Amino acid sequence: MADNGLASKLYGYAEVKGIPTAYVMEYLDPSIWQALYQLSKSKKKPRKPMVSQLQGALQEIITVLDEKSYVHSDF
DSSP states (O other): OGGGTSSOOEEEEEOOTTSOOEEEEOOOOTTTOOOHHHHHHOSSOOOHHHHHHHHHHHHHHHHHHHHTTOOOTTO
């Protein structure tokens, strides 16, 4: 997904028995990126162009997942 600009890049991870795995990922600037959950909780209604962009991005994500035969439980 990161290769397509649809997710942050995974730089690495560390696994130690008995504790949760630690992941190091690309920082997503909140002035550019916003989680859909946060957007859904906003009292401000999204403008039509934003809705169109979101629909297009979600369709692109679904297409990439499908092309790579990945499955995501949210879809």
